[in-house]
Amino acid sequence: xxxxxxxxxxxxxxxxxxxxxxxxxxxxxxxxxxxxxxxxxxxxxxxxxxxxxxxxxxxxxxxxxxxxxxxxxxxxxxxxxxxxxxxxxxxxxxxxxxxxxxxxxxxxxxxxxxxxxxxxxxxxxxxxxxxxxxxxxxxxxxxxxxxxxxxxxxxxxxxxxxxxxxxx
Numbered sequence: 001x002x003x004x005x006x007x008x009x010x011x012x013x014x015x016x017x018x019x020x021x022x023x024x025x026x027x028x029x030x031x032x033x034x035x036x037x038x039x040x041x042x043x044x045x046x047x048x049x050x051x052x053x054x055x056x057x058x059x060x061x062x063x064x065x066x067x068x069x070x071x072x073x074x075x076x077x078x079x080x081x082x083x084x085x086x087x088x089x090x091x092x093x094x095x096x097x098x099x100x101x102x103x104x105x106x107x108x109x110x111x112x113x114x115x116x117x118x119x120x121x122x123x124x125x126x127x128x129x130x131x132x133x134x135x136x137x138x139x140x141x142x143x144x145x146x147x148x149x150x151x152x153x154x155x156x157x158x159x160x161x162x163x164x165x166x167x168x
Contacts, residue, residue, distance in 0.1 A: 036068040037082045045105035046070060046085070053095035053119060060093055084108035091137065092116040099143075104129030111135040115161065118142055123167075128153040140164040 035043030055061055063074045070085065071078035077087035085106050095117035103112075104126025110133060119141040127136075128150020134157060144166040151157075 035070050038070050038078065038084060039105075039107075041102075041105040042085050042107070043070065045100070045102040046073075046076070048100040048102040049088075049090075052100040053097040053117070058090075058093045058095060060090075079108060086132075087111040087113075089113045090117075095119055099124055101126045103127060106130060108132050110156075113137045115139045115141070120144065122146075123148055123151075125150045127151055130154060132156055135159040137161045138165070143167060 035046070049055075050061075050064060055064065060074055063072070065073075067073070069082075070076055071082045075089040075093075076085060077089075078084060079086050086108050087110055088106075089111070091113045092115070095114065097119065098121035099114070099119055101124040103124055107129075109130050112130070112133065112135070115137040116139070119138075121143065122145035123138070123143055125148040127133075127148060131154065133154050136154075136157060136159070139161040140163075142165065143162070145168060147162065147167055151160075
């Protein structure tokens with residue numbers, strides 16, 4: 001299943017690259033309206049995630065910001081009608097920095113795969129706002145501190161892998 005996700009992510013990356021032209025990284029919040037279809041709060045969270053984890057150094061950034069249709073960005077998947085981000089597959093991507101509190105803005109997120117990166121700091125308590133989250137893979141990063149109690153609110157969570165971090 002994981003290999004299929006990687007293959008789909010690479011295929012999506014090729015499609016976005018072929019259709020979107022040169023991606024232009026955005027440098028500030030004035031560009032947030034370039035996201036279409038999804039709520040502004042989710043768009044903000046995507047930009048925050050990109051900049052908080054030093055997106056310019058990611059291994060897979062081609063296609064990000066190249067189109068206002070977030071559901072066509074590589075490794076970002078949406079629900080059938082394209083109105084909410086449901087899956088984020090940004091693992092093994094050389095992400096550094098921290099996970100921003102706005103990660104909790106993804107009201108319909110089901111899968112968050114950010115394992116095998118170099119993300120530091122504490123896991124934001126806003127992770128508990130991801131009420132539809134089913135799979136959380138944050139292993140092999142550099143998270144520290146305690147796992148927030150708010151994670152207990154995730155009633156749909158079926159798979160969670162957080163080993164190889166510095167959690168206390």
